[in-house]
Amino acid sequence: MATKDLSQYDIESVPSAENMRFGIVVAEWNFEITSALANGAVNTLKKHGATDENIRVKYVPGTFELPLGAQYFAEMENVDAIILLGCVIQGETRHFDYICDGVTQGTIDLNLKYNKPFIFGVLTTNDEQQAKDRAGGKHGNKGDEAAVTAIKMVHLKQNFSD
Numbered sequence: 001m002a003t004k005d006l007s008q009y010d011i012e013s014v015p016s017a018e019n020m021r022f023g024i025v026v027a028e029w030n031f032e033i034t035s036a037l038a039n040g041a042v043n044t045l046k047k048h049g050a051t052d053e054n055i056r057v058k059y060v061p062g063t064f065e066l067p068l069g070a071q072y073f074a075e076m077e078n079v080d081a082i083i084l085l086g087c088v089i090q091g092e093t094r095h096f097d098y099i100c101d102g103v104t105q106g107t108i109d110l111n112l113k114y115n116k117p118f119i120f121g122v123l124t125t126n127d128e129q130q131a132k133d134r135a136g137g138k139h140g141n142k143g144d145e146a147a148v149t150a151i152k153m154v155h156l157k158q159n160f161s162d
């Protein structure tokens with residue numbers, strides 16, 4: 001099955017993010033990739049109306065620390081959604097599996113604990129090229145996808161009773 005282009009979406013389906021507040025937590029591991037994801041997310045949020053002052057970016061050492069960094073945002077900042085951005089690349093051992101499982105379950109737990117969108121913007125790839133392809137390469141930018149998802153989920157919550 002062809003890989004979806006992560007940056008292709010129906011622009012008309014995305015609400016305005018003008019009054020939305022976002023936290024973005026970025027893993028420093030594979031920083032060439034994760035910084036590209038962060039740039040994609042910030043640019044997409046602003047493309048849909050988010051303001052600079054409503055976009056707060058913080059960094060953690062690795063993807064395994066993303067859920068705690070995201071929880072700091074939920075506890076200490078007034079944000080409507082938190083985007084988690086990381087890149088885990090398979091090595092020689094099963095460490096990859098444990099990081100991916102941890103960040104996945106941690107993100108799910110945060111969504112339900114805080115009743116707030118925590119968006120899973122983590123690349124989990126077999127090699128560096130697959131990561132590059134999804135951080136502004138031939139398959140788009142997962143940061144773009146995460147930003148659009150965040151905007152839609154905040155809008156869903158804010159307008160759920162409509």
Ligand SMILES: Nc1c(NC[C@H](O)[C@H](O)[C@H](O)CO)[nH]c(=O)[nH]c1=O
Pocket residue numbers: 027029030061062063064065086087088089090099
């Ligand atoms: N191998 C990768 C890591 N490893 C580091 C962990 O995320 C974590 O920081 C460490 O285990 C200490 O708790 N992190 C990534 O983001 N990407 C990798 O490919």
Ligand SMILES: CC(=O)[C@@H](O)COP(=O)(O)O
Pocket residue numbers: 088089090091092093094095096099
């Ligand atoms: C995903 C990882 O932690 C990985 O980069 C570590 O590499 P290795 O499994 O070869 O120790």
